[in-house]
Amino acid sequence: MNNAIMLGIFWHLVGAASAACFYAPFKQVKNWSWETMWSIGGFVSWLILPWAVSYVLLPDFWQYYGSFNAATLLPVFLFGAMWGIGNINYGLTMRYLGMSMGIGIAIGITLIIGTLMTPLLQGRFELLFGTAGGRMSLLGVLVALIGVLIVSYAGLLKERAMGIRAEEFNLKKGLLLAVMCGIFSAGMSFAMDAAKPMHEAAGALGLDPLYVALPSYVVIMGGGALINLGYCFIRLATLKNLSVKADFSLPKRLLVINVLFSMLAGLMWYLQFFFYAWGHAKIPAQYDYMSWMLHMSFYVLCGGIVGLLLKEWKCGTRKPVAVLCIGCLVIILAANIVGMGMAS
Template sequence: MNNAILLGIMWHFIGATSAACFYAPFKKVRHWSWETMWSVGGVMSWLILPWVVSAILLPNFWSYYGSFSFSTLLPVFLFGAMWGVGNINYGLTMRYLGMSMGIGIAIGVTLVVGTLMTPLLQGRFVELFSSEGGRLTLLGVLVAVVGVAIVSRAGLLKERAMGVTAQEFNLKKGLLLAVMCGIFSAGMSFAMDAAKPMHEAAAALGINPLYVALPSYVVIMGGGAIVNLAYCFIRLATKKELSVKADFSVAKPLLVANVLFALLGGTMWYLQFFFYAWGHAQIPAQYDFISWMLHMSFYVLCGGLVGLIMKEWKNVGQRPVGVLSIGCLVIVMAANIVGLGMAS
């Protein structure tokens, strides 16, 4: 396995670590509705940071985006909106299935759909079976799905040990939302593929290969922002128990703390895809679809590790922790198999 591929896998791991930790600052927000908190953090992650980073990178911000036709930008935007719908469904999935089952099904579906649908649509899927590297890569995807399932099983054992249940458990509704979440969340993978002309144009401007995907985030996350912010604003406007005015009427020290924590959470959320771009740049072009598999499987892995560090698994017994450890090892093994496949 060459150094570039190893570096790409490492950057994906760092991005996934940020994804696994991003909600920690949000947990510090007090006396705010989830909709207000999510909107403030989202403005930072979906709008401010993508625009600021792109303005810094691009020699001429407006001429860069103006150089693309509507037919080029529209799929990128729509796939970003598709991914935004997946984000909303993610929270509802947790509500009806609980964390472990919801994460397991949603992440499992989005891992498979987001990873394999791209080469399938491009007509390259059958070609993967004709080479040793392709077969190893597909085996790595399968092993990653198994790892996600094992970690999810550990989460289920943990929930049972702690007596935690879903807020409004509904298997039928929860399964439907989990599958929808998985499919729609894969929109980010599709958006990155649709944005290749934008990446190539950024490279032609002399932008470092590690950064060429970042200007496309203005369009991708713009699509996600519209969906997420519209959902939050509609709820804030129509739900009597929610009030933006009340949220921003808290004591000034708390207001400042809430804003800072929400902005920090939004920053950490953005950084997952900042480093995703770095990892994606190091993956061989014929295997670029694997970036999504690495990101999502590492997200589950890092979520488990962060939970152990934060002592969330304390007093749940040896079996859940043992199953979690096995699942984490399987995901690490999957990443190694994929790396070997790309290097073949």
């Protein structure tokens, strides 16, 4: 495995670690509705940071985006909106299935669809099944899926040991939402593929390969912002138990703390895809579809590790932790298999 591929895998790990930790600041927000908290964080992660970073990177911000026609930008935006729908369904999946089962199904589905559909739709079927590297990469995807399921099973054991149950457990509704979440969340992978002309144009302007994907986030995350913020605003405007006025009538000190923690969560959320772009840049072009598999499997891996560090796995029995460790090792093995496949 060459150094570039190893570095790419490392940056995907860094991005996934940021994704696994981003919700921690939200837990410090007090007396706010989820919709207000999510909207503040979303403004930072989906709008402010993508625009600010792109403005700094591009020689001429407006000329760059004006150089693309609707045929280029619309698919990128729509795939971003598709991914935004997946974000909303993710939270609902957790409500009806619980964290362990919800993560196992939703992440498992999006890992497979986001990784394999891109090369299949591009007609690169032969690359997947007709080359040694492709077959090795497919094996890595399978091993990663097994690792995700093992970690999810560990979470299920923990929930049972601690007597935790989904807020409104509903198997039928939860499974439907988990499948929808898995499918729609893969929109980010599709958006990155659709945005390749934008990446190439950024490279032609002299941007470092590590940064060429970042300007496309203005469009991708704009689609996600439309869905997420629209959902939050509609709820805030129509539900009687929610009130923006009440959220912002808190004492000034608490209000400032809530805003700062929400903004910090938004920053950490954005950083996952900032480093995703770095990792993506180091993956060989013929295997770029593997970026999604690395990101999603590392997200589950880092989520388990963060849970251990925060002592969330103290449940009176060692079996859940043992199973979690096995799952984490399997995901690490999967990353190595994928790396060897890309290097072959």
